[in-house]
Amino acid sequence: MKKLIEFYGIDPERLSLKWVSSAEGPRFAKVITEFVDKIREIGPSPLRPKVLMEAVSVEKAS
Amino acid sequence: MIEQVKEHVKGLLASGKIAGFLGLRNDAGVVTPFLFKQEEQLDSSFSLGETESQGTMRYPMAKLALHLIQNCDDDSTYGVLVRGCDERALNELKRWNQLGNPDRIVQVGVACTLGLAEEHECRKPFPDEFVAGEKVDPQTNNSVQQVLAKDLDSRLAFWSAEFDRCIKCYGCRNICPVCFCNVCTLEEDALIKTGNIPPENPMFHLTRAVHMAGRCIDCNLCTEACPAEIPLRTLYKRVAEIIADEFSYVTGATGEGKSPLNILGSDPGHTAAND
Known part of the structure; x- marks a missing residue:
């Protein structure tokens, strides 16, 4: 999955796949908090419609 | 002949x-x-x-x-x-x-x-046994390398511009020889919003790409069928490469054995669940 989105042009660090059992509440909270922190650090997604459409129009013009 | x-x-x-x-x-x-x-x-x-x-x-x-x-x-x-x-x-x-x-x-x-x-830049333009015709040399398709040569932002712009033309005709799915499911994720409103043209980007095409993993045999019919001339093959070809790297599985080969994504349990010996 990471390699696929990387090929598509999305930073693979934006994807995280983790197995968490329904019995592992604290681990779930930890995994999510860590990922949210990481995403905040990376910044807003390039897939936001406005940003994406600008990229598309530049690509079409070139 | x-x-x-x-x-x-x-x-x-x-x-x-x-x-x-x-x-x-x-x-x-x-x-x-x-x-x-x-x-x-x-x-x-x-x-x-x-x-x-x-x-x-x-x-x-x-x-x-x-x-x-x-x-x-x-x-x-x-x-x-x-x-x-x-x-x-x-x-x-x-x-x-x-x-x-x-x-x-x-x-x-x-x-x-x-x-x-x-x-069609065919990797094997002849079956193992044939009654007519002559074996010609396999051809190569470099479209994956061309995309890999771009940086992340250019790739995203490239694919977004390509998928922006999609008219969601489902031609790629319908012509695909290895698309055999009875119920298709691409038509599930709960998973991918229906009714929009172009379809939700990148969910529609990446979903299809994931489903091509361990299946796509690189026949080029999807690209040929696409009325919007989207180079779908390039995307699925990359997916096939990933599966070949991860599981050493080459699609379409003659012989026994299951596709790695058709095995339940730990059989392929791959432990990438937490990658």
Whole structure:
């Protein structure tokens, strides 16, 4: 999955796949908090419609 | 060449080995798939898909064979016209347990011309066994490398511009010889918003790409069928590469064994769940 989105042009660090059992509440909270922190650090997604459409129009013009 | 195929098929029909032959026919210049049941029908309209040259008209013969096998009332054996790509598709369908008893399909192979192989940059333009044609050299397709040469932002702009043209005709899915599911994720409103054109980007196309993992046999029919000329093959080709790297699985190869994504449990020995 990471390699696929990387090929598509999305930073693979934006994807995280983790197995968490329904019995592992604290681990779930930890995994999510860590990922949210990481995403905040990376910044807003390039897939936001406005940003994406600008990229598309530049690509079409070139 | 076409005569050799005809004679071979006539022999199969006459011997009673096959109940019918799934091939192509030329009906007043229009080439369509056809189930030949009598030898005379072969004489009047049998075709190798040549409207301009051999194979100008291609069809997903493996998918048609699958429908034939699934929908016929008896358990007859049928002959099927196969090129290299059709054979790879049949092999892959077997690996996904779609064909039931594979002995019900008798392959009648034809090797493709160099022109056809070049046009589709085919990795193996001939089946393992063929009754007509000559082996020509495999061709390579560099489209994946071209995308990999771009940086992340350019890739995203490139694919977004391509997918922006999508009219969501489902042509890529419908023509795909290895798309065999009865229910399709792409039509599930809960998963991908329906009713929008172009479809939700990138969910629509990446979902299809994920489903091509361990299946796509690189026949180029999707790209050929796409009215918006989206280079879908490049995306699925990359997916196939990823599967080859991760699981050492090459799609479409002859022989036993399951696709790594069709195995429940830890069989492939891959522990990438937390990658």
